[in-house]
Amino acid sequence: MATFDTKIAVLVRDDLETWQRLNVTSFLVSGIGRRAPEVIGEPYQDADGTEYLPMFRQPVLVFEGGKELLARSHGRALDRGLAVGVFTSDLFATGNDEDNRAAVRAVPRDSLDLVGLAVYGPRNAVDKAIKGARMHG
Template sequence: MFTTRIAIVVRDDLAVWQKLNVTAFLSSGIAAAVPECIGAPYRDSAGRSYTAMIGQPILVFAAAQADLQRVHRRACEAGLTVAPYVEAMFATGHDAANRAVFAETGIESQLWAGLALHGERKAVDRTVKGLKLHP
């Protein structure tokens, strides 16, 4: 039983490729911010080594834009670790441009594509309360 939880909330009206892209980027954000969530490297039966990954389950939820606004507000109020992805980031080509477009818009006006959350299990559960797991 994990005392922490990782949740990714992805906007439900995105194209499938966008949902997958957002989920991958947000997972990397949590891995970078919370290195203790990384498990041990993998090794196959032939002895080949593979990279370590996040060592706990990640719950992925679908949400409308209004739900993402609410989740963002709750996550900030709860002091959770938050990784952001906004719609404008789809039009950029590199990390510095992503940070620039994110910084251009006020939080209340952001068009969220997704958010990743990490923190104490009950706090994350309260933050995503009412959302459905992504189908």
């Protein structure tokens, strides 16, 4: 397996149901390619020439932890200048992107009820930001 200088990590709250963890992870990673297009590889193609969407060129590691760990990791990631995506509990009740952004905008940073966090940046900085999280499993 290749070693990368950067890391893509998703941290989900450990009290979420399985469908919520998958949903949160999917939404969170979707913004990384826009912020850091270099993480996206080339499109795929099968032997018949059918083209498929490109994917990340490196693994996405999924971690879990409690509410306090998410809050600490959020602060650490921002302090380190990492690219950060957030998913708050309020987003489970919204139905579109505009309402999602309004729900996040309505709450001060330190009061966000985080259920998920995506972090991208230099590997060591990401590791320090999510220190204490355990691999999801």
